[in-house]
Amino acid sequence: MRNLNFSEAEYKSRLRRVKERMLTEGVDVLVVTEPANIYYLSGYDAWSFYTVQALIVFQEVETPLWVGRLIDSATAHVTTYLPADRIVPYPDVYVQAADRHAAQFIADMILCDCPSAKVVGVEMGAYYYTARDHAELVKAMPNVRFKDVELLVNWVRFIKSEQEVAYMRQAGEITERMMARAVEVAAPGIRECDVAAAIYHAQMSGTESCGGLPATSPPHMGFGARAREAHPIFSDRPIDPNSVANIEISGCRLRYHAPMSRTIYFGEPPQNYRDLASHVIEGINASLDVMRPGATCEMIEAAWRKTMSAHGIEKESRLGYSIGAAYTPTWGERTASIRRGDRTVLQPGVALHLMAGLWLEDTGITITQSLVVTGRGYEALTTTPRELIVKN
Amino acid sequence: MRNLNFSEAEYKSRLRRVKERMLTEGVDVLVVTEPANIYYLSGYDAWSFYTVQALIVFQEVETPLWVGRLIDSATAHVTTYLPADRIVPYPDVYVQAADRHAAQFIADMILCDCPSAKVVGVEMGAYYYTARDHAELVKAMPNVRFKDVELLVNWVRFIKSEQEVAYMRQAGEITERMMARAVEVAAPGIRECDVAAAIYHAQMSGTESCGGLPATSPPHMGFGARAREAHPIFSDRPIDPNSVANIEISGCRLRYHAPMSRTIYFGEPPQNYRDLASHVIEGINASLDVMRPGATCEMIEAAWRKTMSAHGIEKESRLGYSIGAAYTPTWGERTASIRRGDRTVLQPGVALHLMAGLWLEDTGITITQSLVVTGRGYEALTTTPRELIVKN
Numbered sequence: 001m002r003n004l005n006f007s008e009a010e011y012k013s014r015l016r017r018v019k020e021r022m023l024t025e026g027v028d029v030l031v032v033t034e035p036a037n038i039y040y041l042s043g044y045d046a047w048s049f050y051t052v053q054a055l056i057v058f059q060e061v062e063t064p065l066w067v068g069r070l071i072d073s074a075t076a077h078v079t080t081y082l083p084a085d086r087i088v089p090y091p092d093v094y095v096q097a098a099d100r101h102a103a104q105f106i107a108d109m110i111l112c113d114c115p116s117a118k119v120v121g122v123e124m125g126a127y128y129y130t131a132r133d134h135a136e137l138v139k140a141m142p143n144v145r146f147k148d149v150e151l152l153v154n155w156v157r158f159i160k161s162e163q164e165v166a167y168m169r170q171a172g173e174i175t176e177r178m179m180a181r182a183v184e185v186a187a188p189g190i191r192e193c194d195v196a197a198a199i200y201h202a203q204m205s206g207t208e209s210c211g212g213l214p215a216t217s218p219p220h221m222g223f224g225a226r227a228r229e230a231h232p233i234f235s236d237r238p239i240d241p242n243s244v245a246n247i248e249i250s251g252c253r254l255r256y257h258a259p260m261s262r263t264i265y266f267g268e269p270p271q272n273y274r275d276l277a278s279h280v281i282e283g284i285n286a287s288l289d290v291m292r293p294g295a296t297c298e299m300i301e302a303a304w305r306k307t308m309s310a311h312g313i314e315k316e317s318r319l320g321y322s323i324g325a326a327y328t329p330t331w332g333e334r335t336a337s338i339r340r341g342d343r344t345v346l347q348p349g350v351a352l353h354l355m356a357g358l359w360l361e362d363t364g365i366t367i368t369q370s371l372v373v374t375g376r377g378y379e380a381l382t383t384t385p386r387e388l389i390v391k392n
Numbered sequence: 393m394r395n396l397n398f399s400e401a402e403y404k405s406r407l408r409r410v411k412e413r414m415l416t417e418g419v420d421v422l423v424v425t426e427p428a429n430i431y432y433l434s435g436y437d438a439w440s441f442y443t444v445q446a447l448i449v450f451q452e453v454e455t456p457l458w459v460g461r462l463i464d465s466a467t468a469h470v471t472t473y474l475p476a477d478r479i480v481p482y483p484d485v486y487v488q489a490a491d492r493h494a495a496q497f498i499a500d501m502i503l504c505d506c507p508s509a510k511v512v513g514v515e516m517g518a519y520y521y522t523a524r525d526h527a528e529l530v531k532a533m534p535n536v537r538f539k540d541v542e543l544l545v546n547w548v549r550f551i552k553s554e555q556e557v558a559y560m561r562q563a564g565e566i567t568e569r570m571m572a573r574a575v576e577v578a579a580p581g582i583r584e585c586d587v588a589a590a591i592y593h594a595q596m597s598g599t600e601s602c603g604g605l606p607a608t609s610p611p612h613m614g615f616g617a618r619a620r621e622a623h624p625i626f627s628d629r630p631i632d633p634n635s636v637a638n639i640e641i642s643g644c645r646l647r648y649h650a651p652m653s654r655t656i657y658f659g660e661p662p663q664n665y666r667d668l669a670s671h672v673i674e675g676i677n678a679s680l681d682v683m684r685p686g687a688t689c690e691m692i693e694a695a696w697r698k699t700m701s702a703h704g705i706e707k708e709s710r711l712g713y714s715i716g717a718a719y720t721p722t723w724g725e726r727t728a729s730i731r732r733g734d735r736t737v738l739q740p741g742v743a744l745h746l747m748a749g750l751w752l753e754d755t756g757i758t759i760t761q762s763l764v765v766t767g768r769g770y771e772a773l774t775t776t777p778r779e780l781i782v783k784n
């Protein structure tokens with residue numbers, strides 16, 4: 001039984017684009033380790049990346065090779081399009097062992113398929129490609145040259161296909177439901193963790209036709225004084241009256257994300273906080289007004305910056321980033337950033353999370369928008385109004 | 393406002409034990425990057441490890457130094473015992489940038505506090521210490537020697553304090569409630585994701601006195617034919633009648649875990665499956681019979697192995713591992729493994745997950761136990777009976 005989320009043709013087209021870039025980079029063999037990249041190229045989907053695993057792409061061999069732990073190989077047979085002989089597990093003695101390392105096994109597999117390999121590409125900054133993994137691989141392959149091609153696959157993922165956008169739309173619908181539940185449940189006296197419980201329940205339930213998955217990250221929820229923090233974890237304290245809460249969440253559909261943040265005010269917001277909210281909304285709307293193919297990331301940011309400067313507000317952190325398929329710890333794709341100096345040109349199929357979040361000395365506010373660039377402008381992935389939510 | 397989960401005295405005793413090991417290893421400065429290690433030594437708790445961060449421990453300087461992203465420094469002020477001048481953030485231009493790397497900033501901070509540093513310890517195999525992080529740090533500090541002391545802090549964490557065990561007991565209570573909800577909700581015709589929704593809701597709700605947190609990992613749930621897989625993700629398909637489901641979960645209290653797996657059979661299990669369950673239970677009980685201080689990990693495994701061999705069953709993967717505080721992607725502590733060749737001696741305060749899981753050609757079964765070794769034997773962290781759960 002195969003369980004594929006995309007057509008075999010789509011996987012093969014992705015592989016072709018990766019091989020084209022490998023050619024440009026002069027890489028004979030690419031060791032793909034970022035879980036989202038492995039998923040993108042093969043379909044492989046298991047929570048197994050806490051032990052060593054890789055999808056090895058050869059320029060000269062048609063089909064990639066999956067290498068991972070024996071107990072996870074059954075999942076490779078179910079979730080990938082790879083034929084059985086391209087799924088090669090290592091035995092459990094390699095797992096978290098002091099005396100041996102699975103990189104040695106990976107090296108053997110590379111040399112078996114491609115004894116003449118001269119240049120091996122690796123993803124140096126990928127999560128789960130640890131310093132030790134790399135050191136062991138280098139030691140095990142003394143006769144090849146290693147080349148860092150960290151974001152090679154990520155940049156191929158940058159432009160989403162029709163099917164990917166369809167999954168992101170479903171994720172966005174789940175996000176909306178999660179936020180609606182959070183707003184419904186959160187109130188003074190309610191424990192923060194009970195708001196999280198409601199969010200998670202909505203997240204997995206998804207919609208009638210599409211179940212959800214856990215996102216790469218827990219809900220980032222900062223209540224009261226902790227609204228000044230960007231990535232705090234919730235507690236079991238009850239919510240205070242006349243306080244603020246930032247809630248950043250993402251629905252997830254087949255590993256595709258569509259994040260959203262909103263701020264809830266419990267009670268009657270003071271005028272200066274209402275003003276802050278209206279400035280942020282004005283800023284993000286100014287960015288959206290220039291969102292279209294041909295615009296660069298820094299142009300999008302400049303529109304925000306100009307609006308905010310007029311109100312005397314400066315945001316130190318970037319305004320957003322590329323999104324798509326992702327595994328923990330982040331739904332960011334690590335390619336384009338919406339900030340000064342990023343001249344990446346937007347094209348149809350680029351998906352972004354515009355993260356209009358401010359974490360100030362005494363408070364914070366986050367009102368954000370996920371979207372996909374279209375032929376003429378953009379399509380919002382969530383329809384929740386961009387406004388300060390007030391619960392009186 | 394400080395928000396500490398342990399007394400300052402406990403943090404300082406942990407630091408003292410780490411510095412003793414640094415002395416033995418001849419390490420002047422230790423760059424701690426594993427999120428659970430940073431949390432253990434300082435209290436720092438945020439979802440920020442997807443960008444570069446470190447706790448730097450100096451042999452010659454009393455208090456460690458926190459380095460991380462500017463927008464997360466507010467959380468360092470709230471969740472750690474560190475004085476304000478030991479919290480030093482880097483600006484956002486370092487985040488996922490092609491032209492600079494936060495390791496350069498970390499190197500500057502090390503040399504500022506300890507210009508005479510000769511040997512710098514790093515955690516080569518730690519999650520989130522990527523190959524690139526290490527390469528950049530080495531480049532930025534050409535005059536020091538680097539030493540891999542990967543599990544130095546993890547081994548200090550190996551023996552739990554009274555307060556840590558108290559949190560793990562609370563986690564265990566949450567785990568029991570999660571499993572009870574899963575058993576209640578799961579039934580033929582119910583979607584897998586709706587079972588997950590119920591589990592997550594119970595996980596965050598926790599108990600009346602203790603809220604829960606998300607665990608390091610989603611519930612590993614293998615339904616029907618996918619019970620052969622060790623770490624599959626749930627889908628939105630309805631559960632089949634006369635099928636089996638493996639469910640591995642963990643409650644989490646202030647980042648402390650107490651995992652548990654159970655197998656549910658929907659319908660009347662055939663006799664050979666009932667026999668398999670009773671063999672697994674006999675095997676794990678045999679291991680528990682020899683669980684006490686002074687026993688070695690391989691002795692625990694041998695008791696299981698002997699019982700299973702008598703029934704003609706072999707388990708290729710390890711029988712278990714050390715547990716405690718953890719961040720994604722695994723609640724395993726990466727120190728002791730319950731397997732042949734691991735001669736680690738058990739002591740009071742060691743916490744283990746005995747993972748009696750079998751993933752066979754045509755089915756799977758998982759009936760496990762989390763526990764803490766005590767002065768005379770062990771204390772179970774969950775009281776859910778070790779049995780095959782049958783839903784007729």
